[in-house]
Amino acid sequence: MIRARAAVLAAALAVGAAAVTGCSPSGPAAKPKPADSATASSPVDYVPGTARENNAPAGTGDFADGPANSPAAMKWVQLGAGAAGVLNPVVHNATGFTLYRFDKDTTKPSKSNCNDACATTWPPVLVQPGSRIFLDGVSRADIGFVKRDDGALQITIGGWPVYRFSNDTAPGQANGQGVGGTWFAVTPEGGKAGQSPQGTDTNTQLDYQNGTAKQHDAPPNTGDMYNGPRNSPEAMKWVQLTAGSAGGLSPIVHDGAGFTLYRFDKDTAKPSKSNCNDACAATWPPVLVQPGSRIFVDGVPTSEIGIVDRTDGTRQVTIGGWPVYRFSKDTAAGQTNGEGVGGTWFAVSPHGGKVLRPTEGTGATSSAAPSAGASASASSPAGAASSPASAPAGTPSATAPSSPVASPVALGNGVVTLDSGLNFTEPDASENVAGPGCKNTGRGDLALSLDLSGGPVKIWTGCDCTGASAVVTSSIPDLSKIGFDKKIASIRFGD
Numbered sequence: 001m002i003r004a005r006a007a008v009l010a011a012a013l014a015v016g017a018a019a020v021t022g023c024s025p026s027g028p029a030a031k032p033k034p035a036d037s038a039t040a041s042s043p044v045d046y047v048p049g050t051a052r053e054n055n056a057p058a059g060t061g062d063f064a065d066g067p068a069n070s071p072a073a074m075k076w077v078q079l080g081a082g083a084a085g086v087l088n089p090v091v092h093n094a095t096g097f098t099l100y101r102f103d104k105d106t107t108k109p110s111k112s113n114c115n116d117a118c119a120t121t122w123p124p125v126l127v128q129p130g131s132r133i134f135l136d137g138v139s140r141a142d143i144g145f146v147k148r149d150d151g152a153l154q155i156t157i158g159g160w161p162v163y164r165f166s167n168d169t170a171p172g173q174a175n176g177q178g179v180g181g182t183w184f185a186v187t188p189e190g191g192k193a194g195q196s197p198q199g200t201d202t203n204t205q206l207d208y209q210n211g212t213a214k215q216h217d218a219p220p221n222t223g224d225m226y227n228g229p230r231n232s233p234e235a236m237k238w239v240q241l242t243a244g245s246a247g248g249l250s251p252i253v254h255d256g257a258g259f260t261l262y263r264f265d266k267d268t269a270k271p272s273k274s275n276c277n278d279a280c281a282a283t284w285p286p287v288l289v290q291p292g293s294r295i296f297v298d299g300v301p302t303s304e305i306g307i308v309d310r311t312d313g314t315r316q317v318t319i320g321g322w323p324v325y326r327f328s329k330d331t332a333a334g335q336t337n338g339e340g341v342g343g344t345w346f347a348v349s350p351h352g353g354k355v356l357r358p359t360e361g362t363g364a365t366s367s368a369a370p371s372a373g374a375s376a377s378a379s380s381p382a383g384a385a386s387s388p389a390s391a392p393a394g395t396p397s398a399t400a401p402s403s404p405v406a407s408p409v410a411l412g413n414g415v416v417t418l419d420s421g422l423n424f425t426e427p428d429a430s431e432n433v434a435g436p437g438c439k440n441t442g443r444g445d446l447a448l449s450l451d452l453s454g455g456p457v458k459i460w461t462g463c464d465c466t467g468a469s470a471v472v473t474s475s476i477p478d479l480s481k482i483g484f485d486k487k488i489a490s491i492r493f494g495d
Contacts, residue, residue, distance in 0.1 A: 158190015
């Protein structure tokens with residue numbers, strides 16, 4: 001795994017004596033990994049962006065001709081999000097070929113049951129130690145590996161081994177969808193891809209279409225490509241929402257011109273409301289539509305897209321309820337100059353979450369007092385604040401559920417890997433948990449170290465983000481140093 005070794009910023013140093021036995025995991029974000037699904041340090045190099053952007057050599061990886069298990073083919077793999085015909089979102093490789101999952105495989109533990117003749121028809125997506133995985137609209141949280149019966153290492157998404165289909169002969173095809181009632185295009189989270197609603201929505205009077213504006217022959221100098229005010233009729237003819245990567249961030253959403261889209265922490269998602277007007281809207285132009293506009297969806301779930309009426313009467317696109325914007329100081333495609341501006345502006349994810357850089361976030365908080373018999377150590381671990389010797393009156397005990405308290409640190413989205421070994425050695429298993437919101441862990445009772453990509457996040461000793469807690473800003477090689485070894489029952493990410 002890609003590790004940034006550091007420590008926790010602050011922690012509730014004392015927790016209850018009872019070990020965590022595990023909560024019901026909160027949806028697909030919590031995924032146990034089998035012991036042989038990854039080595040102590042990840043066998044591959046994860047790279048946000050596309051293979052072409054990173055100058056992958058011709059004739060290698062997804063560009064290679066020949067067997068999928070050839071050394072040249074296994075040098076790298078690209079996992080991108082997009083649409084394929086009526087399906088959206090799906091995962092495709094660098095050449096645009098759709099990837100699939102097989103219902104007769106398993107995820108807990110991950111295991112491929114497609115071998116021999118099956119694997120000829122459905123070539124597994126393989127890597128080898130030292131391979132690179134380019135992520136373009138797919139989250140690192142959902143990627144794993146499984147050792148096949150022949151010893152090869154196959155990529156998994158959401159725990160599901162993934163494959164190509166030999167009868168897909170051109171990019172964008174999805175001829176494997178529904179074959180035998182067991183094969184389906186895979187989504188960026190590992191689910192089965194389904195048909196995305198297309199056509200005119202009677203409520204919004206907007207026309208939704210899968211794919212890109214280019215694929216639909218959108219007229220030049222209109223929509224996202226228009227050179228002029230974003231509230232002009234020509235600019236509002238169409239909008240493209242593509243899941244991708246930019247500036248080392250993945251997954252983010254960009255428009256048809258390749259410009260990163262952002263969300264604003266001072267807006268609200270429930271109900272959707274923009275609080276960026278006047279001068280703010282000049283710096284952060286809202287993504288606007290009008291009745292009859294077309295919205296091209298390319299890797300962003302149509303179910304996450306909405307519309308909100310602004311105070312000036314215009315209509316703004318929302319993702320996951322959050323109004324979305326461009327940034328006037330992004331002057332070229334692929335820039336992310338708006339990321340983190342004022343601590344309130346962030347690139348938006350395909351589900352509406354905010355995307356944070358792996359090293360982002362500072363501050364400290366503690367939300368539970370030491371329990372009876374526990375006290376702050378004389379010397380706290382590097383980066384950890386000592387708890388007071390006695391809790392102020394009215395502070396809840398760490399052995400009783402406590403409500404989350406306001407933190408000086410703005411929690412962010414990201415990926416937490418709970419590792420069963422010290423220093424990320426993974427002797428038994430590990431579990432990936434990803435936001436947004438509060439997520440219960442499946443096997444927090446095994447965790448001795450914690451790897452964080454993104455964040456900051458808050459870890460809790462109780463299910464549903466209750467009990468004692470600590471804010472974590474980077475990886476922790478030994479959770480016992482902060483009193484959270486084998487005690488992480490839930491994790492709170494940013495919205």
